[in-house]
Amino acid sequence: MSDLHLPFWPSHAPRHLWVPETHLYRNVEVSALRFPKKPFAIFYDTQVTYADFQRETERVAGYLQQRLGVRRGDRVLLYMQNSPQFMIAFYGILRADAVVVPVNPMNLTQELRHYVRDSGATVAFAAQDILPRMQPLLDEGLQHIVVATYSDYLREATDITVPEFVAAPRVPLQHEGLVAWADMLAAQLAPRAIEAGPDDLAVMPYTSGTTGHPKGCMHTHRSTMFNAASVWTAANQGSVGLAVLPMFHVTGMQAHLNGAIYNAATVVLLPRWDRDAAALCVQRYRVTGLALITAMVIDFMSNPRLPEYDLSSVRRIGGGGAAMPKAVALAMENKFRLKYGEGYGMSETMAATHANPPDRPKEQCLGIPVFDVDSRIIDPVTLQELPQGQTGEIVVHGPQVMVGYWNQPQATADAFIEIDGKQFLRTGDLATVDAEGYYFFVDRLKRMINAAGFKVWPAEVEALLYQHPAIQEACVIAAKDPRRGETVKAVIVLKPAHAGRVTEQEIADWAHANMAAYKAPRIVQFATALPKSGTGKVMWRALQEAENTRS
Numbered sequence: 001m002s003d004l005h006l007p008f009w010p011s012h013a014p015r016h017l018w019v020p021e022t023h024l025y026r027n028v029e030v031s032a033l034r035f036p037k038k039p040f041a042i043f044y045d046t047q048v049t050y051a052d053f054q055r056e057t058e059r060v061a062g063y064l065q066q067r068l069g070v071r072r073g074d075r076v077l078l079y080m081q082n083s084p085q086f087m088i089a090f091y092g093i094l095r096a097d098a099v100v101v102p103v104n105p106m107n108l109t110q111e112l113r114h115y116v117r118d119s120g121a122t123v124a125f126a127a128q129d130i131l132p133r134m135q136p137l138l139d140e141g142l143q144h145i146v147v148a149t150y151s152d153y154l155r156e157a158t159d160i161t162v163p164e165f166v167a168a169p170r171v172p173l174q175h176e177g178l179v180a181w182a183d184m185l186a187a188q189l190a191p192r193a194i195e196a197g198p199d200d201l202a203v204m205p206y207t208s209g210t211t212g213h214p215k216g217c218m219h220t221h222r223s224t225m226f227n228a229a230s231v232w233t234a235a236n237q238g239s240v241g242l243a244v245l246p247m248f249h250v251t252g253m254q255a256h257l258n259g260a261i262y263n264a265a266t267v268v269l270l271p272r273w274d275r276d277a278a279a280l281c282v283q284r285y286r287v288t289g290l291a292l293i294t295a296m297v298i299d300f301m302s303n304p305r306l307p308e309y310d311l312s313s314v315r316r317i318g319g320g321g322a323a324m325p326k327a328v329a330l331a332m333e334n335k336f337r338l339k340y341g342e343g344y345g346m347s348e349t350m351a352a353t354h355a356n357p358p359d360r361p362k363e364q365c366l367g368i369p370v371f372d373v374d375s376r377i378i379d380p381v382t383l384q385e386l387p388q389g390q391t392g393e394i395v396v397h398g399p400q401v402m403v404g405y406w407n408q409p410q411a412t413a414d415a416f417i418e419i420d421g422k423q424f425l426r427t428g429d430l431a432t433v434d435a436e437g438y439y440f441f442v443d444r445l446k447r448m449i450n451a452a453g454f455k456v457w458p459a460e461v462e463a464l465l466y467q468h469p470a471i472q473e474a475c476v477i478a479a480k481d482p483r484r485g486e487t488v489k490a491v492i493v494l495k496p497a498h499a500g501r502v503t504e505q506e507i508a509d510w511a512h513a514n515m516a517a518y519k520a521p522r523i524v525q526f527a528t529a530l531p532k533s534g535t536g537k538v539m540w541r542a543l544q545e546a547e548n549t550r551s
Helices: 025-034 050-066 084-095 109-119 128-139 181-186 221-228 250-262 275-285 294-301 326-336 409-415 458-465 504-514 540-550
Strands: 039-043 046-049 075-079 099-102 123-127 144-148 178-180 201-203 215-220 240-243 266-269 289-291 316-319 340-346 351-355 374-378 392-397 416-419 422-433 439-444 449-451 454-456 471-481 485-494 523-526
Touching (some): 025 250, 039 084, 046 050, 050 084, 075 109, 075 128, 123 128, 201 221, 215 221, 240 250, 250 351, 266 275, 294 316, 409 422, 458 485, 458 504
Parallel strands (some): 075 123, 123 144
Antiparallel strands (some): 201 215, 392 422
């Protein structure tokens, strides 16, 4: 284990992090006991206190157990945008000793079908506006869907712009198996005593792989608690965070849900990025911390109205998703007198394993290993550790690493290696380490596209594209994009009968209608053939290299 980075350890932080060995819900009980009247979540000027939060999560848990038959260890899908309901449902599921399966609200029916089948979930929470995507699955494994209407939590007048899908009123539910959120709370059912412990499963975010099939990352209360309890940025009950990163993703989940509750902080919620709404919220609620991906920072800093807002309360800005352009970083530093702190982590590690020290960050850098993380660079072929300065694959050992992939023993075995008697997770990312122990991203060993922070796996997109009747072959690669960093490009060979009768735009439109928007190819290029190896495999690297050269 390298100690090159230790001289640059944050001055306020201990070297070893003591983490509560408890069920995650205990954090709710503690914060609500200490600060019952303190606002936990603020949603378009409507406040939910810690006491409110505890009361409603217990009602959710009671309903899950008594009416919907949820038992210890059952998986429950959570399918909605950032909202009080997302947060309450998340901890209601945990309070019922069940496992939260957070799902990207951009996913469509075909994608949701896999999550239902693979996880074995029979109960789901879904937002009213996207319910039509999930409702067909009531006949395919799901038995109950609790339907949340965002406007139920718009209880105060607000001058912040509220999106139409948030302001939409509640509509009657006709289908058997659907339960209105309001009816669930009105039942006022109490849950049984907590039985699960720190080593029971708590959260199972899905991540895709080169097979194209999303895999569930099994995280216990212990592994999830670790990054929730992180004091890397000195968070406390005076902290106010702006939650614009989606909480279905581990970064937003840990920063603005699990971590916020642990620290008894306040969270200002925005379901969708809006640079003026974000600035107004910072000004109104004296936000101290901003977690923004690079694309958000670029948009935020380019707002001509930015000087109209008082943003002096901000003490920290961090995130990732793509390398921060130097010009934007400089503009941000001039505006806030703050440096952008980038970090590195995965769904498999429940957010960060590396982060830039707040008092000594480096530009376009992943940072240094955080508390109790042993990270090394290995040769991806020989699996031997490489000396400082050489490019290799990042491997990590730490308390936040997942137990394994749900029902995927071979994938789990392939994901780990043993070094010096310890189990390390292979990240599939290539990096170098400088003389001070800071990690710098180089490339991806795995085949993945990072579109504005959303991870897109080409094999999954290709599998969906092959369902189009005109497509004979498809290869998905990354194309450079000035705002998103990378975007999705599909190189397609049409079936002879469709050649000249289908346009590239028609394929793009079809993809947009049949898969999540961030996965759908924004660029489609027709080809007469795809390059193949001697064994008949599509040589995607050749297409990727040609695209890189072109751009």
